[in-house]
Amino acid sequence: FRLFITCDDSLQMAESYSENRKRLRNFVVKQVDGFLVVSTKTKIYLENLYPKARCKFIYFPIIQDDILLAKKINANRKKAESYSNEYSIGNKKILLYVGRFVSVKNLPLLLKAYAEVKKDDNLLVLVGDGEMKSIVDKMIHELGLEDNILQTGSLYGDDLYAWYYLADFFVLASYQEAFGAVVNEALVGGCFTLVSDHAGAHTLISDGINGYVFKSDDEKDLKKKMILTFDRAKKGGHCSLMPKSFEEFYQDIINGFESK
Structure with missing residues (x-):
């Protein structure tokens, strides 16, 4: 089995860990295959913090279909x-x-x-x-x-x-x-x-x-x-303003699971 876990820290939260939480995170990173994180900035922070980690950091925000x-x-x-x-x-x-x-x-x-x-x-x-x-x-x-x-x-x-x-x-x-x-x-x-x-x-x-x-x-x-x-005009329609669709974000997870 490959093990993936979720981490819902914002960048601010990820940067402000206590020493005990840092030690626990260091341990966990060595044991798992992947982290699903909810912020692109948290993903970059963790990748820079653990450049040699075997686990992947995958961005998947808390979103609905x-x-x-x-x-x-x-x-x-x-x-x-x-x-x-x-x-x-x-x-x-x-x-x-x-x-x-x-x-x-x-x-x-x-x-x-x-x-x-x-x-x-x-x-x-x-x-x-x-x-x-x-x-x-x-x-x-x-x-x-x-x-x-x-x-x-x-x-x-x-x-x-x-x-x-x-x-x-x-x-x-x-x-x-x-x-x-x-x-x-x-x-x-x-x-x-x-x-x-x-x-x-x-x-x-x-x-x-x-x-x-x-x-x-x-x-x-x-x-x-x-x-x-x-100063902007009132909303002219009800089209989604999300940067990507749920399916596109979901595909990022699939790609992360499948890659070695």
């Missing part, structure tokens, strides 16, 4: 239209966040940056809930964002897919995130996406093509990228 996911998102066009009518969205440009309200998601940074660029023609939609809900509510009030932010609470399934259909842009501002599967969902939904460079999913982004990568915890950089994003 884009064909099946796109069908689920597009099937919720009517629900998306009902959201638009219910919340009087009209032709506003929608920036979407999906995730827990916890510290690592860096919502205070997102809110402060958005407060600097908000206009009557845009809207920030926060889908989620969590321990920082009261802090988020307080910041929205203090920053005068009540008319520019919509909170939906936690949503799943069709209720969430409808927001991917409706949104024009997406943002993930985490200061620590192994990957961030919501980025894949947003890109498949055709959302131009802003991602922190400390989220593993930022390696899915080609600047200016399907989104922007901003420096983690850098409010000025996020503000700059938000301005560039809101």
